[in-house]
Amino acid sequence: xxxxPQREVVVAGVGLHPFGRxxxxxxxDMTRQAVVEAxxxxxxxxxxxxxGYFGHVYYHGMSMGEGILRGLGLTGIPIFNVENACSSSSxxxxxxxxxxxxxxxxxxxTFGAEKVPRGPVSVSxxxxxxxxxxxxxxxxxxxxxxxxxxxxxGAPVEAFAHVAEKAHRxxxxxxxxxxxxxxxxxxxxxxxxxxxxxxxxxCCPTSDGASAAVVCAREAASRYSIDxxxxxxxxxxxxxxxxxxxxxxxxxxxxxTSRESYEMAGIGPExxxxxxVHDAATNAGIFQLEGLGLVERGKGWQLELEGGTEIDGxxxxxxxGGLQAMGHPLGATGIRMLHELVTQLRxxxxxxxxRDAHVGIAExxxxxxxxxxxxxxx
Amino acid sequence: xxxxxxSKRIPVVKNLKLLGDGTQGVxxxxxxxxxxxxxxxxxxxxxxxxxDELEEVELSKEGILxxxxxxxxxxxxxxxxxxxxxxxxxxxxxxxxxxxVIDCPREEIKIGMKMELVVRVAGKDDEGxxxxxxxxxxxx
Numbered sequence: 001x002x003x004x005p006q007r008e009v010v011v012a013g014v015g016l017h018p019f020g021r022x023x024x025x026x027x028x029d030m031t032r033q034a035v036v037e038a039x040x041x042x043x044x045x046x047x048x049x050x051x052g053y054f055g056h057v058y059y060h061g062m063s064m065g066e067g068i069l070r071g072l073g074l075t076g077i078p079i080f081n082v083e084n085a086c087s088s089s090s091x092x093x094x095x096x097x098x099x100x101x102x103x104x105x106x107x108x109x110t111f112g113a114e115k116v117p118r119g120p121v122s123v124s125x126x127x128x129x130x131x132x133x134x135x136x137x138x139x140x141x142x143x144x145x146x147x148x149x150x151x152x153x154g155a156p157v158e159a160f161a162h163v164a165e166k167a168h169r170x171x172x173x174x175x176x177x178x179x180x181x182x183x184x185x186x187x188x189x190x191x192x193x194x195x196x197x198x199x200x201x202x203c204c205p206t207s208d209g210a211s212a213a214v215v216c217a218r219e220a221a222s223r224y225s226i227d228x229x230x231x232x233x234x235x236x237x238x239x240x241x242x243x244x245x246x247x248x249x250x251x252x253x254x255x256x257t258s259r260e261s262y263e264m265a266g267i268g269p270e271x272x273x274x275x276x277v278h279d280a281a282t283n284a285g286i287f288q289l290e291g292l293g294l295v296e297r298g299k300g301w302q303l304e305l306e307g308g309t310e311i312d313g314x315x316x317x318x319x320x321g322g323l324q325a326m327g328h329p330l331g332a333t334g335i336r337m338l339h340e341l342v343t344q345l346r347x348x349x350x351x352x353x354x355r356d357a358h359v360g361i362a363e364x365x366x367x368x369x370x371x372x373x374x375x376x377x378x
Numbered sequence: 379x380x381x382x383x384x385s386k387r388i389p390v391v392k393n394l395k396l397l398g399d400g401t402q403g404v405x406x407x408x409x410x411x412x413x414x415x416x417x418x419x420x421x422x423x424x425x426x427x428x429x430d431e432l433e434e435v436e437l438s439k440e441g442i443l444x445x446x447x448x449x450x451x452x453x454x455x456x457x458x459x460x461x462x463x464x465x466x467x468x469x470x471x472x473x474x475x476x477x478x479v480i481d482c483p484r485e486e487i488k489i490g491m492k493m494e495l496v497v498r499v500a501g502k503d504d505e506g507x508x509x510x511x512x513x514x515x516x517x518x
Contacts, residue, residue, distance in 0.1 A: 131455025143447035
């Protein structure tokens with residue numbers, strides 16, 4: 001579907017504001033903190049940045065990206081505000097990638113942020129008829145797929161709960177995570193039922209948070225005195241939306257999108273060392289591994305129960321805690337996933353480091369539907 | 379002038395057509411004259427082939443339960459029972475319709491069940507008209 005990049009593009013720096021609830025802190029301040037961290041990580045100054053690509057969902061006023069970056073200096077650069085549901089910042093990241101790949105810019109900033117209101121997330125407008133039908137329920141759409149998967153493939157509900165249990169265990173090693181404590185399988189399964197079979201601790205929390213990445217042309221990195229030893233190559237990017245075949249909701253979209261991304265990267269699922277998937281509900285943490293071709297359709301639940309997705313497993317997944325434990329500030333999540341991949345590929349993940357991690361893949365889903373798949377390599 | 383004081387029954391979505399006195403209903407859809415695909419609602423273009431040569435049709439009132447979930451924490455705006463069951467039903471024409479399942483104890487619901495479409499009053503609008511919604515019920 002997409003074209004091929006004209007030149008190699010790399011991630012030069014990443015930054016995060018911790019995910020959680022920060023009622024006293026304006027979202028602009030949180031975002032600037034993540035941006036400054038990414039600039040420092042890359043070793044560049046804001047004055048050198050040639051464009052900004054910002055992903056967010058909720059309305060915090062017009063031209064929010066401009067409002068955030070204004071606090072770092074008035075340099076007159078183009079700033080693009082991108083909304084693509086939960087895939088907003090991975091979408092912004094891909095736009096930044098293509099602008100650099102095409103030679104429009106050499107050094108750009110891409111970032112995402114959100115303060116999500118408490119309570120269930122709705123897709124429709126407040127006066128929409130779906131409200132009387134009771135069908136506009138984000139977790140219900142995951143639960144419907146979970147129930148169907150259990151019927152088709154004999155998966156037990158424990159397999160889904162295991163996704164949350166693992167995520168929380170991983171997050172105890174991550175100071176940026178919203179929840180940094182262990183939850184037992186029993187606690188997860190016995191928590192309040194939200195949409196059967198999904199209990200509260202199988203639905204990701206809503207959160208405040210911000211993420212940022214500095215994206216650069218490899219050939220330009222030394223000109224900016226960036227440490228080339230820490231650069232991570234953006235090997236594949238793809239973004240697709242629902243096609244007619246997806247209408248029954250079986251996550252075929254991730255399969256299509258990842259095929260395109262693998263093709264650009266010139267690799268296959270067998271080459272992947274570390275994985276990020278959009279586990280907004282636990283069952284998606286399994287389905288999306290199947291969509292990425294990392295495990296056969298219908299067998300992901302066995303892989304999960306056998307420990308295959310652990311940090312020391314065959315397919316280390318959501319090593320930072322994923323949406324389940326990191327939390328989900330919608331517009332910040334896409335680049336948060338890339339932050340973890342970059343950290344892992346650089347070998348800087350400390351206690352949660354995956355051994356010999358050279359290739360990472362991130363799948364970010366959004367309502368619409370939208371799916372982005374980004375492959376990073378070092 | 380007496381008719382105007384009588385409350386009317388209004389369907390919740392445009393593609394729910396009420397029949398007779400409004401206690402029965404049928405979902406309307408389109409069939410594409412170009413590719414033969416059926417769709418729920420009244421899209422201006424066929425979602426499969428983008429043709430605009432479409433014919434309005436009444437969709438089947440029965441279908442097969444593809445999947446379901448029981449909702450314990452309802453979304454904003456829901457004024458029905460809690461918990462309630464949502465059922466995704468595949469019509470013989472192909473498309474799925476997601477709405478509440480009623481008259482079915484939770485321990486009896488099973489994927490593959492045959493369901494039929496019924497209508498119920500879900501609430502009133504500001505003028506006192508009754509808003510009618512469609513629901514699934516197991517075929518006995």
